Amino acid sequence: FKVNKPFSIIILVIIFNLFETVSCISVTNERYRLNYHIMSPAGWINDPNGFSYYNGEYHVFYQYNPDDATHANMHWGHVTSEDLVHWKHLPIALYQDQPYDVDGVYSGSGIVVNESLVLMYTGNVNQIDGRDFSTQSQALAISSDGESFIKYINNPVIPFPPQNGGNDFRDPKIWKYNDTLYVVLGNQNNLTMQGRAVIYSSYDLFDWTYVGVLAESTGSFGYMWECPDFFELNGFHILLLSPQGIEANGDDYQNIYQTGYFVGSYNYRTNNFSHSNTFIELDHGHDFYAAQTMETPDGRRIMIAWMDMWERDYPEQEDGWVGALTIPRELTLSSSGRILQNPVQELIALRTSTLLNTTLNVEGISKLFDVHSAEILIKATFNDAITQVGIRIELGNNSCVLAYLDTSNNKFVLDRGDNDPRRTLINVTNANNPEALEMRVFLDKSSIEIFLGDGEITFSSRIYPSSTPAVYALSNGTVTQMEVVAYELEN
Ligand code: FRU
Structure with a gap:
């Protein structure tokens, strides 16, 4: 042929x-x-x-x-x-x-x-x-x-x-x-x-x-x-x-x-x-x-x-x-x-198991859990001696993400450890001592979305862990009381 x-x-x-x-x-x-x-x-x-x-x-x-x-x-x-x-x-x-x-x-x-x-x-x-x-x-x-x-x-x-x-x-x-x-x-x-x-x-x-x-x-x-x-x-x-x-x-x-x-x-x-x-x-x-x-x-x-x-x-x-x-x-x-x-309220349907539901006294860092994808709700109350309150996420390879309120200037900071931290002013309730911080965090393998207070301040960033992230509560200074509720989210 x-x-x-x-x-x-x-x-x-x-x-x-x-x-x-x-x-x-x-x-x-x-x-x-x-x-x-x-x-x-x-x-x-x-x-x-x-x-x-x-x-x-x-x-x-x-x-x-x-x-x-x-x-x-x-x-x-x-x-x-x-x-x-x-x-x-x-x-x-x-x-x-x-x-x-x-x-x-x-x-x-x-x-x-x-x-x-x-x-x-x-x-x-x-x-x-x-x-x-x-x-x-x-x-x-x-x-x-x-x-x-x-x-x-x-x-x-x-x-x-x-x-x-x-x-x-x-x-x-x-x-x-x-x-x-x-x-x-x-x-x-x-x-x-x-x-x-x-x-x-x-x-x-x-x-x-x-x-x-x-x-x-x-x-x-x-x-x-x-x-x-x-x-x-x-x-x-x-x-x-x-x-x-x-x-x-x-x-x-x-x-x-x-x-x-x-x-x-x-x-x-x-x-x-x-x-x-x-x-x-x-x-x-x-x-x-x-x-x-x-x-x-x-x-x-x-x-x-x-x-x-x-x-x-x-x-x-x-x-x-x-x-x-x-x-x-x-x-x-x-x-x-x-x-x-x-x-959106529909996202509640993603929650599978409860990872944690507790009230902690945090001084320094306190390990919460290892997780890839989770929703973490934090309510922290603290006195005016505190300078930092939030979370720390270890990504493996000695790198970590810090997401915390810096009370020295009332700014919330998202620091991925890459010399490019982001911060913005946040209105902390200071009418009654102790002060308070409310944060809702959505973690999903290579992303973090943070919603503060009533949603006026958000941070959305990509992060790149080399192993399952380890999440810690973070409080620099005297004891911070933290209510932590966390859910693992469906794939
Ligand atoms: C914005 C944009 C749009 C354009 C599209 C192209 O990110 O630059 O203006 O339509 O992306 O992909």
Whole structure:
């Protein structure tokens, strides 16, 4: 049987295509894989996308490279859950397969319209014209079963940035108000080179009209605003966003890029968002970015974020994967206008056995347990001689994580022992002596999320133990009384 040349080329092309669709990186070492957080099966993930509720299930999509543990070839990975706790992997929802998204199906959001689940995302196309830049436009994909998505034939629905808008024009967050659909997008003003959020509206989902600028940096809030989200909490409007280019200032803005919010009040008729000029950082840990929210059927505002950060080392990369999402958190607004974050109540379902339920007198350190994945609730009361109170987590290899209140300056500190500690001011109750500290900690193999007090202060960071972490109560100075309740969490 003699194979002629054109025929063998066809065979080779078929074989190559077959590999293209099945080729996928796999996880080679489970050591840092999380037990109850959303991760991809393997490969790279960043931002959560399309967080929504459809046909009785929560849907979370994420920026996903199924081929490699690096940021490239952005697809949308997809998981669903009935309870925000137990997640199921679904097939990849969006591929980069159209001329307008050939270099990346970038971030976006989801909404239910006419009984379909609609995704709106940014199509990214790289242009090389001596300078390197990409063009970004906004596109739709629609599903009637919540699993397979068809891209709208007349995509992109918002083909160009608005007036004075630079090429960075991405991350549509869609919502409905009365009978109108709105979308907020991140953009750069190309006259001032400052970040801004712009709004469009539509009556039918397909034709979009530019409404105007919702808010923009006046000089100190960054050169580009990524992943904006806009929603109501307690009668106020919140603009949540991830700006690039905010300078570190004391304990604030220590990550390369930030996530935070402005609180204000929005007039839909005039597009006037009158807000305080204070950008409040949402999380004080090392790894928190690109947060996105949704409203649950029972009216709660839930947020999830990428639990990593751009441009750093990712120890799990050599194991064939990078990135995870935070646990879902319920947002409320305090009377002083600050967002409170608390783990969604559904997470209680993760508790399996009780590891500890006791009251201790801690002086120095006191071993609690060895554990990979746990929820730890601590209530400490102490007198004013105390200088440090919190926990110490030994990770093996002589490294440890300290998470404690430093009473000498009323700051809470998360120190991973890597010369990059994070701290922020915390209001310690000092009305009645003794003082008190309440902390709720979610540990999950290579992550720690700390919620302090009523949820006004959180820290989210990745940590990398080399053996099962050993958790200690920590009190430097005189005796601290600590109530400790801890649960092992389901895998
Ligand atoms: C934020 C971001 C988005 C963009 C996506 C690309 O982390 O840079 O602005 O759409 O990631 O993966």
